[in-house]
Amino acid sequence: MSLRTLGALAGLMAGLGLWLTFWTLYSRRPRLVSRIAPYLRERSSTSGLLRPVDIHSPFPVVESLLAPVMADIGNVLSRLGSSPSSIRRRLPQAGGGSLEQFRVEQVMCGVLGLAIGLAFALLAGVARGLSPVVGLLVVLLCGAAGALGRDYWLTRRVKRRQHSMLLELPAISEMLALAVSAGEDPAAALARAARTGRGVLSEELDRVIAETRAGSQLVTALEELLNRTTQPAVSRFVEAVATAVDRGTPLVEVLRAQAQDAREAARRERMELGGKKEVAMMAPVVFIVLPTTVLFALFPGLALLQVGL
Numbered sequence: 444m445s446l447r448t449l450g451a452l453a454g455l456m457a458g459l460g461l462w463l464t465f466w467t468l469y470s471r472r473p474r475l476v477s478r479i480a481p482y483l484r485e486r487s488s489t490s491g492l493l494r495p496v497d498i499h500s501p502f503p504v505v506e507s508l509l510a511p512v513m514a515d516i517g518n519v520l521s522r523l524g525s526s527p528s529s530i531r532r533r534l535p536q537a538g539g540g541s542l543e544q545f546r547v548e549q550v551m552c553g554v555l556g557l558a559i560g561l562a563f564a565l566l567a568g569v570a571r572g573l574s575p576v577v578g579l580l581v582v583l584l585c586g587a588a589g590a591l592g593r594d595y596w597l598t599r600r601v602k603r604r605q606h607s608m609l610l611e612l613p614a615i616s617e618m619l620a621l622a623v624s625a626g627e628d629p630a631a632a633l634a635r636a637a638r639t640g641r642g643v644l645s646e647e648l649d650r651v652i653a654e655t656r657a658g659s660q661l662v663t664a665l666e667e668l669l670n671r672t673t674q675p676a677v678s679r680f681v682e683a684v685a686t687a688v689d690r691g692t693p694l695v696e697v698l699r700a701q702a703q704d705a706r707e708a709a710r711r712e713r714m715e716l717g718g719k720k721e722v723a724m725m726a727p728v729v730f731i732v733l734p735t736t737v738l739f740a741l742f743p744g745l746a747l748l749q750v751g752l
Contacts, residue, residue: 525594535671537600549593556589609674611644616702624695676705
């Protein structure tokens with residue numbers, strides 16, 4: 444590959460990095476409209492058909508061009524395995540977001556994969572004489588990998604967030620049990636736990652308290668929290684609190700039992716993870732350490748045999 448090609452690729456990557464940095468800094472700057480909007484009632488001064496499109500990516504021109512065909516792109520991505528129902532179910536579990544924003548991010552990841560595949564195919568064609576059919580297949584596979592990689596990243600984010608909620612559950616349960624045993628009602632105990640704790644579960648409880656203060660019932664807000672978790676222990680904890688609030692049943696012993704069950708579940712999970720890591724640690728021992736040891740043991744004998752011959 445010539446120096447001109449390397450210089451062009453380096454300049455392209457540098458320009459792309461500078462553009463992303465400039466767009467990030469510019470988007471974070473607060474504007475006058477965003478600062479005064481919470482204090483004013485916004486009224487539409489034009490037709491809904493002329494409403495500006497919300498921009499969710501650092502490439503507004505590309506997003507505006509893709510907006511008319513976004514439904515068709517969504518159908519193609521659904522056939523690849525990223526269905527809208529699955530995305531709507533996982534987005535609240537991952538911390539929030541909209542389907543449209545996720546589709547835009549998924550399309551941008553696919554475009555980035557296509558660009559990487561095209562660059563690789565061009566370099567391979569110049570250096571090794573890659574056939575156009577194989578190059579086109581590589582480009583399409585890279586684009587599909589980029590789109591599906593965003594979906595896989597969402598799944599990983601859901602798993603990490605739900606695991607964090609499970610780890611925070613014992614401390615939150617004990618804190619609620621202490622607050623309720625001290626004489627506070629469940630709503631005040633939840634507010635105290637959300638205010639004191641730091642983590643994913645505390646953020647979810649803070650959201651429950653915010654919905655309650657906005658006019659929703661506490662039981663309804665807790666039932667909505669059930670849709671944002673996949674951990675059975677967290678679901679049992681939320682159901683116990685909702686039942687206690689709805690029927691007035693004793694809550695202290697239930698919360699302490701929930702904390703103990705959560706600790707036992709975390710301990711079992713760590714034991715299972717330790718067993719899996721133990722098996723994985725055998726791979727370098729069997730394939731690296733053991734052959735090296737055998738080689739060191741046999742090499743002197745082989746060397747003596749060669750000298751004797």
